[in-house]
Amino acid sequence: MGFIDTIKARARENKKTIVLPETEDRRTYLAAEQILKEGIADIVLIGSEEAVKKGSEGLDISGAAIVDPATSDRTSAYIDKFVELRAKKGMTPEKAKEILLNDYPYYGCMMVKMGDADGMVSGACHSSADTLRPCLQILKTKPGTKLVSAFFLVAVPDCEYGEDGVFIFSDAGLNQNPNPEELAAIAGSSAETFRFLVQKEPKVAMLSHSTKGSAKHPDVDKVVEATRIAKEQYPDLQLDGELQLDAAIVPEIAASKAPGSPVAGQANVLIFPDLDAGNIGYKLVQRLGKADAYGPITQGIAAPVNDLSRGCSAEDIVGAVAITAVQCAAN
Structure with missing residues (x-):
């Protein structure tokens, strides 16, 4: 059984409701059909009945709930709550209504916030910023979180490295140039996530172009300091x-x-010094190593809302939904 099959099995044991707001994209419907067929999660699609029917033509998504923001009896409550949450930022009922009726990731986050869904997966046709902005504004961060970050869960076929080819690559989706304190926080969160999702002991490598002083540069100094802080904060x-x-x-x-x-020689959690390195690294492994790469998966948000690469396949969406459902069960 492959890694993602194990995740799917865990998701089926405690089925959760996941919102897929990107009903303008055919991949959403292909993924929804497979998720429903495999019993991984209950699915909510946001959009009009007409648009969903047209977008899903030829597919069986009869088990999905369809929520139209323009007609749903919950929209009024979502508008009120959105205004309350963003009142200090000048949010008005008129503006809230405009956003929720037209920007479906915002509507999906409100569904999660109000308990009408457990989590959300988006990003097939939205940038990471447009996917994560609504959840940071509406759901906020998990109590005790030092930093919200994003990782890719990478499964490399026929690989003797990592945990039978399974790695976490972090941060590969959110923080552009973390400082030493932020890198240490990313390492701590990523280790905790690896232990939960992979159910194995994390072995964390703070990556650089230098090993143990082989090169001298301020970029190396940053990683050295991050390692010192992480060892101090997470001694076990x-x-x-x-x-x-x-x-x-x-x-x-x-x-x-x-x-x-x-x-060294056995790391399964790879902490990259910046977003450029992390993003390039996971895509190299995905494309040249034929690896499955699921993410960016977020850590530190109050409820599971996860991003997708805009180059994702329908199968990638299925995997991301399974991981999100498992996170929801833990939440």
């Missing part, structure tokens, strides 16, 4: 840095570049 965590990627995952190279490291 298997974590080390700064490590080059090969030293982090290949035992033979780790033995020469970082002898004695508790993580």
Whole structure:
């Protein structure tokens, strides 16, 4: 059984309701059909009956709930709540109504906020900013969260590295250039997420173009400091840095570049120094290594709302929904 099959099985054990707001995209309907067929989650599609019928032509999505913001009896309550949440930012009923009737990710977040759904997956045709902005405005952050971040859960076929080819790549979707304190927070959150989703012990590598002082540069200094902070804040965590990627995952190279490291050669949680590195890294592995890459999955938001790459397939959406449903069960 592959990793995502295990996640799907966990989702089926405690079925949750997930909103898919991007009903303008055919991939949404293809994914919804498969999710319903496999019993992974209950699905809510946001849009008019007519638009959904047209978009899903030839597919069986009869098990999905269709919510039209223009006619739903819940819309009025959502408008009131949205105004309350954003009153200090100058939100008016008129503006709230305009946003909720026309920007479906906002409407989906209100469904989650008001308890009418458990989570949401969006981003197939919205940027990460447009997907995450509504949830940060409406759902806010989880209590105790130091930093909201985003990771990709990457499963590489026939791979002896990581956890049988399974890794978390973080932050690969949200924070552009985290400082040492933020990198340390990302490491802590990512380790906790790996332990929960993969159900194995996280081994965290703080990545750099340097291993243990092999290069000198302010970018290296940032990772060194982040490693120090993370070790101080999470003393029970298997974590080390700064490590080059090969030293982090290949035992033979780790033995020469970082002898004695508790993580080198066996890392399964890869913390990238910035968003450029994380985004490029996961896409290289996905496209050249034929890996499954699910995300960006968020951590630190009060309820599970997860992003998608705009290059995603319908199968990627199915996987993201399964991961979101498992997160909802824990929430």
